[in-house]
Amino acid sequence: MKQERGNFGSKLGMILAAAGSAVGLGNVWRFPTETGENGGGAFILLYIVCLLFFGLPVMVSEFVIGRSARLSAGFAYHHHAPTPLWRWFGRFQVLIPFLILCYYNVVAGWTLFYLVEAVRGTLDAVPAQAFAPFFADFTSNPWLQVGYFFAFMALTHAIVVQGVSKGIERFSKVLMPGLFIILLILVGCSLTMPKAQEAVDFLFTFDFSKITAHTVLAAMGQAFFSLSLGMGILSTYASYFKRDAVLGTSALTIAGVDTAVALLAGLMIFPAVFSVGVAPDEGPTLIFIALPSVFQSAFSSWPWLGTLFSIAFYALLVLATLTSSISIHEVVTAYITEATHCSRRKAASCVTIACFTLGLLCALSFGPLKDVHLWGMTFFDLFDFVTAKLMLPISGFIISLFAAWRLSRTTWEAELTNDGTRRFPLRRLLFVMLRYVCPIGILLMFLNELGWMKLL
Ligand code: PHE
Numbered sequence: 007m008k009q010e011r012g013n014f015g016s017k018l019g020m021i022l023a024a025a026g027s028a029v030g031l032g033n034v035w036r037f038p039t040e041t042g043e044n045g046g047g048a049f050i051l052l053y054i055v056c057l058l059f060f061g062l063p064v065m066v067s068e069f070v071i072g073r074s075a076r077l078s079a080g081f082a083y084h085h086h087a088p089t090p091l092w093r094w095f096g097r098f099q100v101l102i103p104f105l106i107l108c109y110y111n112v113v114a115g116w117t118l119f120y121l122v123e124a125v126r127g128t129l130d131a132v133p134a135q136a137f138a139p140f141f142a143d144f145t146s147n148p149w150l151q152v153g154y155f156f157a158f159m160a161l162t163h164a165i166v167v168q169g170v171s172k173g174i175e176r177f178s179k180v181l182m183p184g185l186f187i188i189l190l191i192l193v194g195c196s197l198t199m200p201k202a203q204e205a206v207d208f209l210f211t212f213d214f215s216k217i218t219a220h221t222v223l224a225a226m227g228q229a230f231f232s233l234s235l236g237m238g239i240l241s242t243y244a245s246y247f248k249r250d251a252v253l254g255t256s257a258l259t260i261a262g263v264d265t266a267v268a269l270l271a272g273l274m275i276f277p278a279v280f281s282v283g284v285a286p287d288e289g290p291t292l293i294f295i296a297l298p299s300v301f302q303s304a305f306s307s308w309p310w311l312g313t314l315f316s317i318a319f320y321a322l323l324v325l326a327t328l329t330s331s332i333s334i335h336e337v338v339t340a341y342i343t344e345a346t347h348c349s350r351r352k353a354a355s356c357v358t359i360a361c362f363t364l365g366l367l368c369a370l371s372f373g374p375l376k377d378v379h380l381w382g383m384t385f386f387d388l389f390d391f392v393t394a395k396l397m398l399p400i401s402g403f404i405i406s407l408f409a410a411w412r413l414s415r416t417t418w419e420a421e422l423t424n425d426g427t428r429r430f431p432l433r434r435l436l437f438v439m440l441r442y443v444c445p446i447g448i449l450l451m452f453l454n455e456l457g458w459m460k461l462l
Contacts, residue, residue: 011076012170014246019175021259026178026329027239028264029185031113032232034326035293037268038275040228042286045216046208050269052217052225057265060447061229062257063439064402065240067409069253070421072241079238080341082245087412095404099238100341102397103334104357106237108365109389110334111162114327115154115369116294119144121320130313134299141294145372155369156362162331163358166339167351170246174332185325188318189270195315196277199304205276208286209269223454226447231394232264234330236401238337245340252428253421267326274319278304293323335361399452403445410440 014020041049075082079099083092123129132140144150165173196202234240244253275297279286282300298316305312335357342353367375371386380388422430 012246013248014175014243015171016175017251017256019171019179020243020247020251021256021263022182023174023178023329023333024240024243024256025260025263026182027234027243027333028232028260028330029182029267030232030234030326030330031110031323032228033264033268034271034323037228037232038272038286039292040224041209041272042276042292044221044224045213046286047210047212048214048216049221049225050209050272051212052222053228054265056222056226056229057233057261059439060226060444061233061235062261063436063444064230064235064406064409065233065257065261066253066422066436067405067413067440068235068240069244069247069257070418071405071409071413072244073247073251073253074417074421075241076245078242078245078340078344079337081344082241083408086414086417087408092408095408096341098397099241099401100338102393102401103237103239103337104361105389105393105397107331107334107338107357107361109368109386109393110327111158111331111361111365112151112155112369112386114158114324114331115151115156116145117320117323117327118158119150119154120294120298121317121324124313124316124320127313129298129316130302130309132298134302137295137299142372146376148370148373151369151373152366155365158327158331159358159362159365161328162335163354165328165332166335166357167354169350170336174336177332178329181325181329185267185322185329188322188325189267189274192274192315192318192322193270195311196274199277199281201280202277205273205280208276208280209272220454223451226451227455230398230402230448230451232268233261234333236398236405237334238401239333242337242340243333250424252424254430395452395455399448399455403448403452406440406444406448410437 014023037053071082071086072079075085077085080096083096083099086092120129165177167173168176196205230236247253247256275292276286278300279292279296282303284292284296284300297319301312301316301319302309305315335354338357339350339354342348342356343350346353367385368389371378371384376384378384383391419430420426422428422433
C-alpha cells in the first residue's frame with residue numbers, strides 16, 4: 007500500500023497549509039456569530055481555554071497518528087491497529103470530508119458569487135432592505151447555484167490535482183498571506199468607524215455572569231470545528247510532514263494563527279455591525295444579508311470605499327474557503343490514490359465528479375428541491391446536520407480514545423520527542439485530557455447539539 011508520497015517542502019509551507027485548512031468560514035463567519043450570540047469576551051476566554059485543553063490534545067493526536075503511519079486518514083488507523091474495526095473507522099474518516107465537501111462548496115460558491123457581484127458593482131445598487139430577497143433570489147436560482155458550485159469545485163480541483171508541494175503548499179503560501187493582508191487592512195478600516203470602541207469593549211469585556219453550561223459547550227464546539235478536528239485532514243496533512251517537524255509547536259502555531267484570524271475577523275465585523283445598529287447575534291445570515299448593507303451604510307459618505315471594502319471582504323472569504331476546501335478534497339483524493347494506486351489526477355477527478363454530482367442535491371436545496379425533505383430537513387441541512395452534528399463528534403470521540411488507549415506509547419514517544427532528540431513536556435496532562443476530559447467533553451457537546459442535554 008505504501009508508495010512514493012508527496013511531502014511538504016518547507017516548515018512554513020506545512021504550517022500555512024494546515025492553518026489554511028483551519029482558517030475558513032468557521033473563523034470569519036461562525037466565530038463572530040457565536041461570540042455575538044454568547045455574550046462577547048467571556049465566550050472568547052472560554053474558547054481559548056477549550057482550545058488549549060481540548061482542541062490541542064486532539065490535534066496533536068491526529069498529527070501523531072498521521073505522521074507515524076505515513077498514510078492518509080483512510081489507512082492510518084488500520085496501520086496502527088490492524089483489525090476490521092479500524093479499517094472501517096478509516097473509511098468513516100474519508101466519508102466525513104467527502105460529505106462535507108458536497109455542501110461546503112455550495113456555501114463557498116456563494117462567497118464567489120458575492121465577490122463577483124461586488125466587483126461588478128451590483129451589491130452597491132441593492133437597497134439596504136433588499137439584501138434578504140437578493141440572497142433568496144440567488145439561492146433559489148438553480149443555474150446560478152449550480153454554476154458557482156461548479157466553479158468552486160473546479161478551482162479546488164485545479165489546486166489539488168497539482169499535488170502536495172506544487173499544489174496545496176504552493177497555493178497556501180500565496181493565499182494565506184493574501185488573506186492576512188486583506189484582513190489587516192479591513193480591521194484598520196473598521197477600527198476608524200464611529201462605534202469601534204463599543205465593539206472592542208464587547209469583544210474584550212469579560213462578563214463571567216454570562217457563562218453557562220451552554221456557553222461552555224458552544225465554545226468547545228467552536229474550537230473543534232475551527233481547528234478542523236475529526237475530519238481526517240490533520241492526520242492526512244501530517245503524513246506529508248517531514249521527520250524533523252516538531253509536532254507540538256506546529257500544533258500551537260496553527261491554533262495560534264487560527265485564533266488570531268478569528269479575533270481579527272471579530273474586530274473587522276463588529277465595529278461595522280455596531281456602527282450601523284445591526285444586532286450582533288444576527289445569526290448565520292450575517293455575512294450574506296446583514297453585512298453587505300452594513301458596508302454600504304458604514305461608508306455612506308464615501309461609497310467607493312464601501313465598494314472596495316466589500317470586494318476585499320468577499321475576496322477574503324473566497325481565499326479562506328478555498329484553502330479549507332482543498333484540505334477536505336485532499337483527504338479523499340489521498341485515500342483513493344493509496345487504495346487503488348491510480349494517478350493523483352484520476353483520483354482527484356473521481357472525487358470532484360462524485361462530489362459535484364451528489365452536491366447537486368445540496369445546491370438545488372434552495373430552489374427546485376426546497377420542498378423535498380428527509381427527516382424534516384432539506385438535503386443541504388441534512389448533509390450539514392449529519393456531518394457536523396453527528397459524524398464529527400463521533401469521530402473526535404473515537405480519535406481521542408484511540409490516541410489515548412490504542413496508539414502505542416513508543417509511537418507517541420518517537421513522534422513527540424522527534425526520535426529522542428527533544429523533550430516531551432506536559433505528557434501527563436496530555437494523556438489525562440485524551441483519556442478522560444476530551445471524550446467526556448465531546449460526548450456532552452454531542453448531546454447538547456442534539457438538544458438532549460435539555461431532556462437530561
Ligand atoms: N476549520 C474550518 C473552518 O473554520 C472547518 C472546515 C475545514 C470546514 C475544511 C470545512 C472544510 O471553516
